[in-house]
Amino acid sequence: MSLSSEKVGDVLVVSVAGQINSANAAEVESGLLAYVQQGERLCVLDFGKLEYISSAGLRVVLMLAKNLKQQSGKLVLCTLQPQVHEVFDISGFLSILTVVDERQAAISQLSA
Template sequence: MSLATEKSADVLVVMPEGQIHSANATGIEAELMAQVDKGERKMVMDLARLEFISSAGLRVLLVLAKRLKQEGGALVLCGLSPQVREVFEISGFLAILTATATREEALAKLA
């Protein structure tokens, strides 16, 4: 599992690659919260290279979204593959979190 990041104006784009599950969710959450602690307020999670996400991974994204909202920011997801999108749909998380098809749309939502 790797978490690549890049800045696009005032938005931090995070690109997880691999899988987010109970064995690595705590470390990923710590990395993401460290970014918020450093002052990041707008984040796009580009999930195009995410192969699998478990309930532990969903929890990380929910905690991140809540923290960003508390800080006056926002989280937008993009690039969900069909299998990852299905997990979000079944869990009801697409009703809670904002998701777009492309990174460009996600960045536009945060502009």
């Protein structure tokens, strides 16, 4: 699993590759929440290279969304692989999180 980030205007785009599971969820959570603690408020999670996410990974995404909301920030997810999209769908997360198909659409949604 790897995290990489880049700034696009005021938006932080974090690309996640590999898997988020119970073995690395705490590490992913601390990495993502560190961005919020550093003052980031507009965040895109690009899951284009994410192959698998467990319930522990879903919890991490929910924690990030909650922390951003408490700071008047926003989170948008993009480019979910079919198997990852299915996990978000089955868990009901698609109804509570903003998910778009393309990275640029996610950035545009936060830049508007």
